[in-house]
Amino acid sequence: MGRKLVAGNWKMNGTNADLKEIEALGIAWAAPRVDIVICPPATLLSRMAFSLGGQPIRVGGQDCHAKESGAHTGDISAEMLKDAGARYVILGHSERRADHGESDAMVRAKAEAAHKAGLTAIICLGESLAQREAGETLDVVGGQLAASLPDGATAANTVVAYEPIWAIGTGKVPSLEQIAEVHGALRAGLKERFGEDAEGIRLLYGGSVKPDNAAEIFGVENVDGALVGGASLKSTDFSPIISALESSL
Numbered sequence: 001m002g003r004k005l006v007a008g009n010w011k012m013n014g015t016n017a018d019l020k021e022i023e024a025l026g027i028a029w030a031a032p033r034v035d036i037v038i039c040p041p042a043t044l045l046s047r048m049a050f051s052l053g054g055q056p057i058r059v060g061g062q063d064c065h066a067k068e069s070g071a072h073t074g075d076i077s078a079e080m081l082k083d084a085g086a087r088y089v090i091l092g093h094s095e096r097r098a099d100h101g102e103s104d105a106m107v108r109a110k111a112e113a114a115h116k117a118g119l120t121a122i123i124c125l126g127e128s129l130a131q132r133e134a135g136e137t138l139d140v141v142g143g144q145l146a147a148s149l150p151d152g153a154t155a156a157n158t159v160v161a162y163e164p165i166w167a168i169g170t171g172k173v174p175s176l177e178q179i180a181e182v183h184g185a186l187r188a189g190l191k192e193r194f195g196e197d198a199e200g201i202r203l204l205y206g207g208s209v210k211p212d213n214a215a216e217i218f219g220v221e222n223v224d225g226a227l228v229g230g231a232s233l234k235s236t237d238f239s240p241i242i243s244a245l246e247s248s249l
């Protein structure tokens with residue numbers, strides 16, 4: 001197993017003025033015992049990477065195109081993210097699946113592009129409330145796992161984030177038993193496909209992770225960290241989540 005990981009997803013939030021949050025994180029986490037990644041909007045990526053300089057906090061994109069370059073107005077390739085200083089890229093976030101009609105096949109093609117560019121793909125999956133209430137959660141996430149991950153996925157180039165759609169930005173969190181059930185099923189699915197190497201693929205939980213619930217979530221088996229939205233925007237919220245993950249080691 002690699003180091004545990006906390007990744008922050010700033011979504012469509014943040015301007016130059018918010019780089020101070022990153023400076024504060026850089027000072028607070030000069031020698032973390034876990035991996036820390038911030039995924040800002042693309043407009044801030046290179047400035048953020050520059051301001052972090054040689055510090056251990058990494059930056060990532062929030063999406064990439066499956067092609068290397070070409071006539072795709074408004075899109076950004078994995079190579080461009082790498083060139084801007086990214087080491088990671090979030091792919092298949094439920095907001096992109098919903099807002100941009102991204103299918104599992106598209107996510108898989110993007111992950112292949114990310115791997116080719118040398119980026120670690122954080123591949124998101126998760127069920128809707130209707131699917132959860134219909135008892136379909138394990139089928140849905142199992143299907144997304146099988147269809148969104150490319151064959152070349154390894155512990156070094158792939159992270160999986162379980163993000164129940166109904167928990168994102170809502171303040172609702174699944175029970176610890178529900179998180180354990182899904183993460184256990186995802187681990188088993190990874191092992192079945194990738195063998196023992198899958199043990200090292202980090203499984204993040206995402207959906208309303210906050211300073212006051214992070215420790216209990218990090219205590220759940222097969223939870224190797226978190227993908228954090230709203231609470232990643234302020235260093236005063238994000239830092240206690242990082243501390244909780246360090247305390248779980």
Ligand code: PEP
Nearest residue numbers: 168169206207208229230
């Ligand atoms: C997310 O969008 O990836 C997320 C987990 O958001 P939040 O933490 O705000 O629920």
